[in-house]
Amino acid sequence: MDSHDRGTNLGPAARAGPTAAPTATAPPARRLLDAAAGPLHPTARDTLLAAVDAGWADPARLYAEGRRARALLDRSREVVAAGLSVRPTEVSLLPSGPSALTRAVEGLLYAARRRGARTVASAVEHSAVLVPGRARAASADDAALLAEVPVDGRGRVDLDSWSAALGVEGTVVAALQSANGEVGTRQPLQEAREACRRHGIPLVVDAMASLGRDEVPDDWDVLVGDARAWGGPPLGVLVVRERVRWQWEGSRADVEGGRTDVTPWIPLALAAAEAWQQTASARTVDAAGARGLVDAIRTSAARVPDTEVVGDPDDRLPHVVTFSSLYVDGEALVGAFDRAGFAVASGSACTSSTLEPSHVLAAMGVLTHGNVRVTLPLRAVSPGRDADVEAFCSAIGPTVEAVRRELGVAGL
DSSP states (O other): OOTTTTTOOOOHHHHTOOOOOOOOOOOOOOEEOBOTTOOOOHHHHHHHHHHHHHSOSOTTOOSHHHHHHHHHHHHHHHHHHHHHTSOGGGEEEESOHHHHHHHHHHHHHHHTTTTOOEEEEETTOOHHHHHHHHHHHHHTTOGGGEEEEOBOTTSOBOHHHHHHHHTSTTEEEEEEESBOTTTOBBOOHHHHHHHHHHHTOOEEEEOTTTBTTBOOOOSOSEEEEEGGGGTOOSOEEEEEOTTSOOOOTTOOTTSGGGTOSSOOOHHHHHHHHHHHHHHHTTHHHHHHHHHHHHHHHHHHHHTSTTEEEESOSSSBOTTEEEEEETTSOHHHHHHHHHHTTEEOBOSOTTTGGGTOOOHHHHHHTSOOSSEEEEEOOOTTTOTTHHHHHHHHHHHHHHHHHHHHHHTTOTTO
8 A cells, every 4th residue: 555545534536536526506696676675885893893992981981981982972963963953952862763753743743732743744655654553543542643644656755635635624744855865755845844844743754765865955943864774783763853842751861861861872873974975975976876776676677567657757765666566476576586696575665574465565556566676775775786786787687477377477
């Protein structure tokens, strides 16, 4: 036996050399087309990790680490406030965008409890407005406590119905999105707020889908945002103008201006502020690029038989698009796109985990099944965004057709 082989305990086949491994199909490249909840901007991620060591302390403490944490929190608030053109004292940071939206409405209702308890909202509002509103109405056995104002086929609120609803006695709060996070349609905030002013009712504007991706709205009394929209971590932003009567029933004056009972975690606040600074400088260029990509998706989807692209084609968010295909369900389409490497969503943007029919599409009177929602990531988060969309456009038709064949409904 050759000295090289001595003691190896390998058989002849092994000594003959390695056997070629069976070939396997490589998994498809992953392409993120559902960025409604992230991921983090790279610089914000670095800031978050660094801040874990620098900002761990309770900002209410008086020792050095607490004072440092307070200074970092104040600086984060100042950055966000400057970006929104408001005073830092008007900005509160809450655990999430939806929790901030719910709190926004609650604070106005509580402050006006002696005058009434009725809320006016569009029928396509976030579930953080509609679900608690329906619960309050059911608890009081008074359906009139929540007026869900109809929208047109593009998802835009009917202003005549909006104004009429505001005129009902006992109305103390109005809520309207800056733009819908599912179909992208912008709302007529200026006209809606003028109607609110005529009736002396404060307007809550849900800008969770638009802040950081579109122009900051001007027409509001209480504003809500979500740092995830601009590449930040889960963190809600609640802005209450100083002249607005707002009071939370469980308020503690020492926590975020009495608007929450949870002290913000400093690393999240710093990461949110860093993400805002990073995206603000590139917002116009990024939005223009995203708008062109969404136009390409709209065109490609519209070419698929029995497929409807919903929402306003022009007056819309630059990075959001939804289309619906007849004869298939959204879950099947999401699964098929996922197997092909595309991460897309289905169902309402605020309840997509349930995969229930979209209340937004139902209110618009369009097809509620077989819908696919795309929320484009920031280019800084996804440098390959253009190529991802190009690949997705090529895959829309074949994927829809394949799902239809699988379900036995092709050619109907």
